Amino acid sequence: MRSNELQRREFLVTLAALSAAAQGLDAASSGGMVYRKLGSTYEKISAIGLGGYHIGVPKDANEGIKIIRSALDRGMNFLDNCWDYHDGDSEVRMGNALRDGYRQKAFLMTKFDGRTKASTIKQIDESLKRLQTDHIDLIQYHENIRMEDPDRFFAPGGALEGVMAAKQAGKVRYIGFTGHKDPAVHLRMLDIAAQHKFHFDSCQMPLNVMDAHFRSFTHQVVPQLVKEGIAVLGMKPIGSGEILKSGVVTPIECLHYALSLPTSTVINGCDSMDRLNQAFEAVRTFKPMSQADVVKLLAKTTQAAMTGQFEPFKTTSMFDGTARHPEWLG
Template sequence: MSNSEMQYRELGSTGERVSAIGLGGWHLSLKHVDEALAIRLVRTAIDRGITFMDNCWDYNYGASESRMGKALRDGYRDKVFLMTKIDGRSKEEAAKQLDESLQRLQVDHVDLVQHHEILRFEDPNRIFEPEGAHAALLEAKQAGKLRFIGFTGHKDPAIHLHMVEVAERRGFHFDTVQMPLNVMDAHYRSFAKMVVPELVKRNIGILGMKSMANGILLRSQTVTPIECLHYALNLPTSVVITGIDRLELLDQAFEAVRTFQPMTDEQVQTLLAKTAEAGANGEYEPFKTSSIFDGTAQHPDWLGKEPQRIQQLMMA
């Protein structure tokens, strides 16, 4: 798909080309966004050239997927690269959540499913257990319910690297990895410095999120929204996913793409110098430094049962 308002990028080694900006699903069901507006936002974004649709099984307890599903009727599904995420760590829970997502999205398959909120060092091994979530996604892929597999997280770059390493030990290559990439990240537990280079080496699609951290970064009064989006677009991202809950923010995203030019090292360093003090201790990245953003910590039942093998070891 080609559109003069949007740029398109390769999605790692998948062979897919996707819009440089992705529409974040969480914002579609915020209290001040009614269903009619949510549908209008999705369809207007697609009409103007955004093809990457982000969502998750747990966003607003399924309401975000339901609204996106309604928006993707009438031929819109065929115009997008549709992604959702599941929280389940067990095979049983992951399969159940994926089927619920497909039902809410009103589709027979999604293009990408990601293991969501890889926040703990134990998550990778749990997912890659014989009866873990990854087995469910592989079966779903074989059944035609999904095309590609990735993972997300927002806590610590070391955990992301561990997930990649665990997958590689089991002979699996992720198609995508999603993480916070913003002007504050460069100064504190940096995904851009630690994770991005490893993904580039492996030709894994890089999905940036939290470019403004739901507006929290802007409260530092050090950068503008356009600067935030330009910084994330300047990284080797395939997609920068951004939350859009009103048409003005959709215009802002397209303005960022329209005015984006690859930044020189000097321009990047000038921008990062503006945010160095504010970003030094993670204050404006509470998803790294607190549990407020950790949905699976607040709802551990979403993860499913611990592996039976571990339970048996405990009882031996």
């Protein structure tokens, strides 16, 4: 086994490189929101994005619509969603919120579960209908969590063919992939993409104060994304609340850490106006963390993070929707 000192040195080298990359992000502020470039594109998106799953949590659909419109009115233009969230209700709520000119304020992302050309096209078309739009700004291949998922994306008659058909029809603009389980699967996707000479526009993964210590996307995947000019989309900065159960960090600390990484946006679930206000407070008070500050913060989470207890999306199947519903894969 490698010595703790060697692991510490490797960690500091990676941290220094990521800090430099984060400092180099093309960022601008307006009306209290920070905007960053989406990878190698010229799109400017809000440094914190609105998570789509949590929009479907309030029992009153109007509350979800209120959260979306308030976010857009205050400058949070990156909207996340997925074809399968709450059996499509999250997209329905978002579509209703995007009426009355709100679509023009949004950079709209959603995801699909299909592993075949036919199922991919079907799900994208259903998302367009629910979202009440003629195009999706960023479409992402959802739950890249099994080692065979990259193969299914690039296979003949696979998901990529469906996505490219949608892009050629003007239904989607940019293409990315997501996953929450293991950085090895993300790295395999990037390797196979390179073999096919295909460049993803974005990649989404958990980036938080626990991830730095356990199956770390931060250390294993983010440097490769930065090298390839692929937008880094952070998710689960608070781990759906699980990280706070550790009792060692605050929500604002969690968000400031994720914002200090070379992320184009940090997608944060907001199922109430209080949670939305918290996200805006994190942006208002944000200053890029120094390497020393990051080391100090992560030192507080080391013991809590070592077994993955507070990242159940990595260690259990409770977040694996496509495992519970293999029919979604097509």
